[in-house]
Amino acid sequence: MKEVELKLISELMKNSRRSDRDLAKAIGVSQPTVTRVRSRLEKEGYVKEYTMIPDFSRLGYEIPALTFINSKRRLARKKWKKREKSLNKG
Known part of the structure; x- marks a missing residue:
């Protein structure tokens, strides 16, 4: 996966409600590039849907946590940390 794709997903x-123009500014590419990459990520199944996340504390939850698990494919811990670091630098 390319760096621009990882940054866009991040x-x-x-x-997920941000405009392609705003996303382009955030990741340092053109708006048409964001539109093209977003469309490809949707078509290839990397982006399945856009959803909202409620304010869990207002709903009475004390510790909100989101967990993403992929049991079919697992990235090695070292590889994941490398990707995470590169996203945080951008």
Whole structure:
């Protein structure tokens, strides 16, 4: 997966309602690039849907936690940490 794709997914996870123009500014590419990459990620199944995340504390939950698990494929811990670090640098 390319760096621009990882950055776009990271930004979409923060707020999937952002415009392609705003996302482009955040990851340092053009708006048409974001539109093209987003469309490809959707078509290839990397982005399945856009959803909202409620304010769990207002609903009475004390510790909100989201867990993403993929039991078919697992990235090695070292590889995942490397990707995570590269996303945090961008």
